[in-house]
Amino acid sequence: MKLLLVEDEKITRITLANTLKDEGYEVTACETGEKGLQELNKSEFDIVVTDLRLPKISGLEILEQVKKNNPDCKVIVMTAYASVETAVKALKLGAYDYLIKPFSPDKLITTLNHIRNFKQIVDENVKLKQRLGLFKDRKIIGANPQMLKLLETVKAVAKNDYTVLIQGESGTGKELIARALHFYSPRVDEEFVAVNCSAIPDTLLESELFGYEKGAFTGANKTHQGLFERADGGTIFLDDIDDFPLHLQVKLLRVLQEKEITRVGGSNNIKINVRVIVATKTDLKAMVESGKFRQDLFYRLNIIPLKIPPLRERKDDIQLLTEHFFIKNDAKEKIALLNGRLLEKMLNYDWPGNVRELENFIERLIALSDIQGWERELLSALESKPFTQTEESKDEAEKSFPPFNEYIKEKELEIINWALEKARGNISKAAELVQLPRSTFRSKMEKYNIESEE
Numbered sequence: 001m002k003l004l005l006v007e008d009e010k011i012t013r014i015t016l017a018n019t020l021k022d023e024g025y026e027v028t029a030c031e032t033g034e035k036g037l038q039e040l041n042k043s044e045f046d047i048v049v050t051d052l053r054l055p056k057i058s059g060l061e062i063l064e065q066v067k068k069n070n071p072d073c074k075v076i077v078m079t080a081y082a083s084v085e086t087a088v089k090a091l092k093l094g095a096y097d098y099l100i101k102p103f104s105p106d107k108l109i110t111t112l113n114h115i116r117n118f119k120q121i122v123d124e125n126v127k128l129k130q131r132l133g134l135f136k137d138r139k140i141i142g143a144n145p146q147m148l149k150l151l152e153t154v155k156a157v158a159k160n161d162y163t164v165l166i167q168g169e170s171g172t173g174k175e176l177i178a179r180a181l182h183f184y185s186p187r188v189d190e191e192f193v194a195v196n197c198s199a200i201p202d203t204l205l206e207s208e209l210f211g212y213e214k215g216a217f218t219g220a221n222k223t224h225q226g227l228f229e230r231a232d233g234g235t236i237f238l239d240d241i242d243d244f245p246l247h248l249q250v251k252l253l254r255v256l257q258e259k260e261i262t263r264v265g266g267s268n269n270i271k272i273n274v275r276v277i278v279a280t281k282t283d284l285k286a287m288v289e290s291g292k293f294r295q296d297l298f299y300r301l302n303i304i305p306l307k308i309p310p311l312r313e314r315k316d317d318i319q320l321l322t323e324h325f326f327i328k329n330d331a332k333e334k335i336a337l338l339n340g341r342l343l344e345k346m347l348n349y350d351w352p353g354n355v356r357e358l359e360n361f362i363e364r365l366i367a368l369s370d371i372q373g374w375e376r377e378l379l380s381a382l383e384s385k386p387f388t389q390t391e392e393s394k395d396e397a398e399k400s401f402p403p404f405n406e407y408i409k410e411k412e413l414e415i416i417n418w419a420l421e422k423a424r425g426n427i428s429k430a431a432e433l434v435q436l437p438r439s440t441f442r443s444k445m446e447k448y449n450i451e452s453e454e
């Protein structure tokens with residue numbers, strides 16, 4: 001713990017400083033109030049021990065300054081018997097305790113130990129609250145044999161640092177499982193950082209994940225810690241890993257292999273200790289086969305593969321999950337509203353949105369149940385196309401994709417126009433931007449009848 005000692009009497013200052021250092025405190029000692037204030041401006045202290053009567057700037061002023069800037073810092077004031085009144089005033093201003101001079105150093109140490117114990121309890125309490133927050137409403141429900149097996153594996157692999165690849169359709173509980181892996185791991189008191197790779201634009205993903213150095217690009221006016229550094233000691237969860245851009249995949253591979261990162265624009269290697277969990281909705285292996293995902297990275301990620309079955313393959317869990325969501329929403333008494341007709345429909349429905357869809361359904365039921373006609377409305381939600389049909393309609397959507405050549409033409413035109421705009425019509429520069437020889441760029445412009453401004 002960092003401690004600032006302000007005392008103008010040389011002998012007292014030196015003796016106290018030495019005793020406190022022996023007790024393991026990191027002590028900064030000053031002989032005047034001015035120096036004390038300077039130190040307080042420079043760094044944060046956990047404890048300040050100050051004499052009340054000092055030349056010029058008094059201990060009371062130091063106390064006021066501390067309480068204003070760092071209210072968590074504890075202040076102990078020392079005073080001669082004659083100024084006990086001032087000591088009482090100090091207590092009113094927020095001092096933790098006062099000691100009447102002369103006192104034995106042991107007395108100060110006892111007071112400091114109280115502070116240290118108190119701080120430990122507060123820190124532990126914060127951690128406990130974090131744990132509760134991590135787990136609150138995050139119970140994993142499942143009695144289906146496949147789910148039971150999955151949960152057993154989760155508990156077993158949580159303890160070590162293996163990389164886990166979670167695969168499952170949308171809403172099957174991938175993030176829930178990732179959090180459970182963190183919760184059951186020795187890293188539970190450290191950060192769990194969830195990153196949705198498909199939600200961050202490709203151009204930002206690198207600096208978000210790995211951070212950047214000051215001056216790395218326009219606008220980078222401060223060094224910025226990336227998410228990997230933030231998760232140091234804890235767990236990082238990379239969701240939708242199938243969307244991870246190819247050009248950054250090598251960098252991710254390096255994190256897994258070497259356990260170090262380099263910030264954008266930096267040259268230092270920074271050691272990090274993070275557990276990596278990734279999730280995907282699509283079949284990564286198929287992406288490897290079609291060249292959209294690096295094979296070496298896939299093998300590195302696929303150390304422990306966990307597959308969460310879609311809800312339609314574990315309909316025996318629907319009832320348990322339903323009860324759980326009523327309880328989670330403080331509406332236990334409304335379970336009675338679930339009549340046989342509704343339940344039957346629920347069991348026959350395929351839940352393309354999986355557990356999330358079921359959760360939303362129950363929430364709707366709770367919200368609507370006081371309104372007339374609620375049942376009809378909910379039943380109609382379960383009338384929608386069963387899963388197989390939605391798959392077909394997905395194929396339909398793919399069929400309506402433009403023919404390959406047309407698509408390429410459109411994209412080419414888009415890229416050329418973009419480059420010309422960026423280069424303000426300068427063809428050489430535009431060609432350079434998209435890494436094409438100038439002549440090729442020119443002929444493409446001619447092909448699309450783009451006028452040159454040169």
Ligand SMILES: Nc1ncnc2c1ncn2[C@@H]1O[C@H](COP(=O)(O)OP(=O)(O)OP(=O)(O)O)[C@@H](O)[C@H]1O
Nearest residue numbers: 139140141142169170171172173174175176355356
């Ligand atoms: N087995 C389960 N028990 C209790 N709640 C569950 C279970 N599975 C999923 N849920 C709940 O369903 C919702 C969706 O889960 P989650 O966000 O983990 O799914 P996901 O697979 O990450 O979805 P997406 O693919 O859309 O990112 C959450 O509210 C989660 O708490």
Ligand SMILES: [Mg+2]
Nearest residue numbers: 171174175239
């Ligand atoms: Mg998710």
